Amino acid sequence: MIPRHAASDLAHRLGEHAEAVCRHYLSNGRRQGNYWTVGDVRNAPGRSMFVRLQPSPKGPPGKWTDAATGEHGDLLDVIRESLGLVNFRDVADEARGFLAMPDAMPPRPAEPITQVPIGSPESARRLVAMSKHIIGTLVETYLRGRSITTLHGTAALQFHPHCYYRPDDHGPTKTLPAMIAAVTDLDGHLTGAHRTWLAPDGTGKALVDTPRRAMGDLLGHAVRFGVPGNVMAAGEGIETTLSLRCALPDMAMAAALSAAHLAAILFPPNLRRLYVIRDNDPAGDGARDGLLERATDAGIEAIVLSPQTEDFNEDLRHFGLAAFRASIADQLMRKDRIRYLTQAAA
Known part of the structure; x- marks a missing residue:
């Protein structure tokens, strides 16, 4: 029998690589903010199960809950259920094998980059900082195509040529040109951003399910x-x-x-x-x-x-x-x- 402290240690170590575990064993899901969403612990497509990817006041990474069934657990349970294992020794061996894999963790970037939650105000600030003013860009083409020609004083609008778009149907992430709008408070501090993805020639919105999305504190x-x-x-x-x-x-x-x-x-x-x-x-x-x-x-x-x-x-x-x-x-x-x-x- 595996000692309880050994199981707890394994679950903790898996939690340190929660996203990698999810990508491997819950491949039908995708990341949404600080969570991995999938249909259930057996890797069905859907969104009812949430796996925490980052530490939070609600608990450590790796903990999950299925909103549809009320089931909950840790990443050892994910391994057991997704693979259909019965004996806990087999689950532990699988977990140790995963942690020993060279690609258990994504490679570290050459330059240290501070990770920020997707959709957070800080993520919005970074997006706006990476964008440029709209004059002479597809955003200007798009707005003029809608008879909007008064463009002075539009510093709140920016252009990003390769803005990430994540489909709602679990399809692959793509990059598209986008109009980026800075959301600010009454003191002018940036709190969020709004994205309007555009067609490659700027003649309209991109042909995606949700061409407009906001992020941050609105x-x-x-x-x-x-x-x-x-x-x-x-x-x-x-x-x-x-x-x-x-x-x-x-x-x-x-x-x-x-x-x-x-x-x-x-x-x-x-x-x-x-x-x-x-x-x-x-x-x-x-x-x-x-x-x-x-x-x-x-x-x-x-x-x-x-x-x-x-x-x-x-x-x-x-x-x-x-x-x-x-x-x-x-x-x-x-x-x-x-x-x-x-x-x-x-």
Whole structure:
């Protein structure tokens, strides 16, 4: 019989190489953040089982739970169940054999690189740092193809020529060109990033299942254009917000990236009037109502700007800039029409 302390030591040593163990014995899964996800401990395809890959307050690496069945255990259990072993001595021998394999651990890089969790704010900061400004890139081609031509003051947008894309269906990871948008807090500190993967020629989004994804800390924060004074506009999507900016290029604006995040966006301390950029759908109505209530409670005048079609980008593309600007003028406060539309026309 294998002593309990020997089994515990084996499980601990396997946990030090948790991802390598998962790649070997749970090959139908994939890494998601700090976890390896797979269908079950017997290596079925799916996502209900989570294996912890890094130490955390919840426990050591290698511990796993199957949300569908309630099963849980360590990496010795993974070896036993995935291989159909019965005798624990065979499990221990297999574990020792794996730990002795030259490729049990991935090779170390020549230069030490600090690993950060996938999808974390630090991972977002690294992605933004590796990107470059959009002028002269596929991002500019993409935006101009959507009639968005007011591109000054868009430092929040970047271009990455080879951004990793991990499919939802467990397919192989690929690299695609992408528009990277920096998400910041009210003090300008980067908290996250948003990726829009693009077609190779920039004429549209990439032909993948989810061409838009966000990462990092998003709640309350936004992709920001311009420095907010006492007036600003806020919307859900980047392209919707940039479309309004074509009509009102001197008004500060923020894209919250989703209806839920728009409803929760934080207000600058000097804000007195907020224009809420509404998308013409039920989610947009919910975001509008939530944001109006919060703004009113904070003593901020809130005014809804509504599109004639589904959203402002569709308005801009369908009607043209002059007609789009005229439709916006009718919805602005008179003082803001004079302040922002006169400047835009100059």
